[in-house]
Amino acid sequence: MANASAVVESPVAPVLPDANSAGRLHRRVIIGLALVLIVAPFVVYPVFLMKILCFALFACAFNLLLGYGGLLSFGHAAYFGMASYICAYTAKVWGWPPEVAILAGTLVAALLGLVFGALAIRRQGIYFAMITLALAQMVFFFSVQAKFTGGEDGIQAVPRGRLLGVLNLGDDRALYYFVAVVFMAGLLLIYRVIHSPFGQVLKAIRDNEPRAISLGFRANQYKLLVFVLSTTLAGLAGATKAIVFQLASLTDVNWTMSGEVVLMTLVGGLGTVFGPILGAIVIVSMENYLASLGAWVTVIQGIVFVVCVLLFREGIVGLFSRWLKQPL
Numbered sequence: 001m002a003n004a005s006a007v008v009e010s011p012v013a014p015v016l017p018d019a020n021s022a023g024r025l026h027r028r029v030i031i032g033l034a035l036v037l038i039v040a041p042f043v044v045y046p047v048f049l050m051k052i053l054c055f056a057l058f059a060c061a062f063n064l065l066l067g068y069g070g071l072l073s074f075g076h077a078a079y080f081g082m083a084s085y086i087c088a089y090t091a092k093v094w095g096w097p098p099e100v101a102i103l104a105g106t107l108v109a110a111l112l113g114l115v116f117g118a119l120a121i122r123r124q125g126i127y128f129a130m131i132t133l134a135l136a137q138m139v140f141f142f143s144v145q146a147k148f149t150g151g152e153d154g155i156q157a158v159p160r161g162r163l164l165g166v167l168n169l170g171d172d173r174a175l176y177y178f179v180a181v182v183f184m185a186g187l188l189l190i191y192r193v194i195h196s197p198f199g200q201v202l203k204a205i206r207d208n209e210p211r212a213i214s215l216g217f218r219a220n221q222y223k224l225l226v227f228v229l230s231t232t233l234a235g236l237a238g239a240t241k242a243i244v245f246q247l248a249s250l251t252d253v254n255w256t257m258s259g260e261v262v263l264m265t266l267v268g269g270l271g272t273v274f275g276p277i278l279g280a281i282v283i284v285s286m287e288n289y290l291a292s293l294g295a296w297v298t299v300i301q302g303i304v305f306v307v308c309v310l311l312f313r314e315g316i317v318g319l320f321s322r323w324l325k326q327p328l
Contacts, residue, residue, distance in 0.1 A: 059276030061233035067271035070206030075136025081253030083235030088155040088248035109235020117227035154249030269315025
């Protein structure tokens with residue numbers, strides 16, 4: 001009888017995905033992705049692959065802020081583009097080696113994110129989004145007027161240089177492997193942040209901020225930290241892109257770039273680890289292979305976005321996760 005009553009009174013635990021199996025799946029995907037990156041330049045044009053990797057890192061950085069921090073920014077192009085300008089200028093005018101120029105651009109993006117984030121996190125929801133958009137437009141108009149940016153001409157013919165004074169980045173394949181290492185490092189950092197205690201607190205703040213505050217967490221400090229981390233990685237992507245294409249232009253700081261990274265994240269899967277990567281592949285491939293259609297590319301992107309929202313709001317990878325019953 002005692003055993004029977006114990007059985008009746010014991011609560012029924014919900015069936016949740018096994019964390020260990022999910023972790024194993026993630027590790028397999030990461031290893032598989034690394035193997036694909038190794039052989040990819042022998043099959044696909046390396047410059048096209050590098051463009052995908054730069055935007056994939058940009059989308060992953062944005063997803064860290066929105067998908068796990070719950071903060072919708074409409075101004076991430078400011079950090080992506082300003083890092084691109086700083087990297088291009090220091091590499092071309094000051095003659096800095098590529099690794100130092102990329103680091104300089106990334107640090108400027110981090111500082112810009114710290115200042116803008118401290119202002120923006122005072123508000124929530126649509127007000128936060130509008131503040132980030134307004135601040136990004138200030139950066140855009142600054143880029144138009146500032147002499148070092150080259151105005152509408154941008155900074156062209158940026159030298160790729162030699163990595164650590166040894167590896168000639170003028171060779172597309174050598175530069176590709178450098179970009180692949182940068183991308184994988186950024187992805188692994190984001191993955192570690194998501195699955196750390198810090199990441200768990202971020203999710204708690206995203207889901208129920210008043211409850212997280214009542215538990216003693218300083219929500220604004222966590223939000224500012226994830227904002228700066230996201231802008232830093234966005235800057236890393238922008239600076240790397242400047243070396244790849246030997247160009248920094250107003251396109252990188254325009255509001256359309258902010259919209260593009262939102263589109264990549266939502267199409268791939270918001271709040272998933274690998275969704276932004278697939279989203280970047282889809283959007284960049286459309287821009288590349290449908291370039292002959294001109295302005296119709298934007299229309300097609302809009303149609304793709306509408307279809308994704310209507311048929312699978314969780315994105316492509318989110319749909320796969322639901323089928324596999326494992327988070328991706």
